[in-house]
Amino acid sequence: QQQVKQSPQSLIVQKGGISIINCAYENTAFDYFPWYQQFPGKGPALLIAIRPDVSEKKEGRFTISFNKSAKQFSLHIMDSQPGDSATYFCAASIGGYNKLIFGAGTRLAVHP
Amino acid sequence: DGGITQSPKYLFRKEGQNVTLSCEQNLNHDAMYWYRQDPGQGLRLIYYSQIVNDFQKGDIAEGYSVSREKKESFPLTVTSAQKNPTAFYLCASSGEFGETQYFGPGTRLLVL
Numbered sequence: 001q002q003q004v005k006q007s008p009q010s011l012i013v014q015k016g017g018i019s020i021i022n023c024a025y026e027n028t029a030f031d032y033f034p035w036y037q038q039f040p041g042k043g044p045a046l047l048i049a050i051r052p053d054v055s056e057k058k059e060g061r062f063t064i065s066f067n068k069s070a071k072q073f074s075l076h077i078m079d080s081q082p083g084d085s086a087t088y089f090c091a092a093s094i095g096g097y098n099k100l101i102f103g104a105g106t107r108l109a110v111h112p
Numbered sequence: 113d114g115g116i117t118q119s120p121k122y123l124f125r126k127e128g129q130n131v132t133l134s135c136e137q138n139l140n141h142d143a144m145y146w147y148r149q150d151p152g153q154g155l156r157l158i159y160y161s162q163i164v165n166d167f168q169k170g171d172i173a174e175g176y177s178v179s180r181e182k183k184e185s186f187p188l189t190v191t192s193a194q195k196n197p198t199a200f201y202l203c204a205s206s207g208e209f210g211e212t213q214y215f216g217p218g219t220r221l222l223v224l
Contacts, residue, residue, distance in 0.1 A: 006154075032211045043116075043202050043215035044155070089154060093211060099145070099170060100213060102154040 004092050006103025013110050019077040021106045023090035026071065030092040034100070035064065035075050038087045047088070048075070080110045115139065116216035118203050123221045125190065125197060133188045133219045135203030144186035145204040145213060148172060155202060161186055190221060198223050 005024045013019045023033075031052055036044035050057045050064040050073065057064045063076040077084055087107050091100040116137045125131045137144065143162045147155040157170030161180040175194025180186055186205075190197045200220050204213040 034212065036215075041218070041220075043118075043204075043218050045215065046212055049212065095211075099157045099160060100155075102156075104154045105152070 004090060004101050004103045006090050006106060008106060009104070010107045011109070013077075013080045013108065015080065015082060015110055015112050017080050017110075019075075019080045019084065019108055019110070021075045021088055021090070021108070022072065023074065023092075023103050024070075024072045025092050025101075027092070027094070028071070029094045030101075031095065032093045033064070033066065033073050034091050035062075036089045036091065036102075038089065038105075044089060077108075080108075082110045082112050084108060085110050116203060116205055116214060118201075118216040118219050120219060121217070123219055124224050125221060126224050128192045130189055130191050131221070133190070133201055133203075133221070135186045135188065135216060137184055137186075137203075137205045137216075139205055139207060139214065140183070141205035141207040141214075142183070143206045144180070145206075146170075146176070146178065146186070146188045147202040147204065149200040149202060149218075158188065158201075197221055 034049035035047045037047045038044040048059050048062050052068050061078045066073045087105045089105045090103040093100045119134045145160040146158040149155050156172050158176050159178045161167035177189045200218050202218045203216040206213045
């Protein structure tokens with residue numbers, strides 16, 4: 001019930017391509033879904049977040065697509081760049097001031 | 113310059129020794145969190161605190177202890193009871209509405 005399942009574990013994309021990372025959850029009480037980006041040896045940084053009342057949110061080259069009925073959400077990185085090479089984590093939580101449940105992470109490598 | 117600081121960046125622990133990791137924030141956030149990250153894995157919650165002088169166990173609290181005597185500080189002690197302490201430790205805080213968590217740069221703990 002509390003798990004967030006993330007796939008793929010690793011992803012290789014050519015420069016300029018689209019990177020797609022998927023997450024699935026079981027607990028329908030989750031109401032906040034952030035994505036974090038982490039570079040090696042650094043703390044994760046919030047990239048973009050969505051609530052279940054919208055199906056898509058876009059910020060620059062990053063888009064979250066949310067499918068409430070399927071209990072799935074995904075991160076799309078358009079025009080992927082070598083600087084996007086990092087580990088990406090999806091997460092979910094219930095309300096504010098509550099713990100985030102993280103996916104296992106996806107290591108993205110964008111080749112020039 | 114607001115943010116979360118963690119010290120030290122690297123910490124070495126000897127057998128049977130307790131060590132304390134520091135986390136300080138000047139964001140005026142009410143909630144603070146400690147996560148553990150193992151290689152190739154997601155983040156697992158150790159402890160969290162929503163208010164001064166109060167804290168709750170996360171998913172993997174055994175072998176760890178915390179205190180929250182000041183709003184800006186949330187130190188984590190890794191006790192000798194934690195048999196596998198080698199990991200990357202991340203501190204986070206969240207403010208208004210409590211949902212978005214901001215992470216510090218992390219402390220890498222190694223066992224001698």
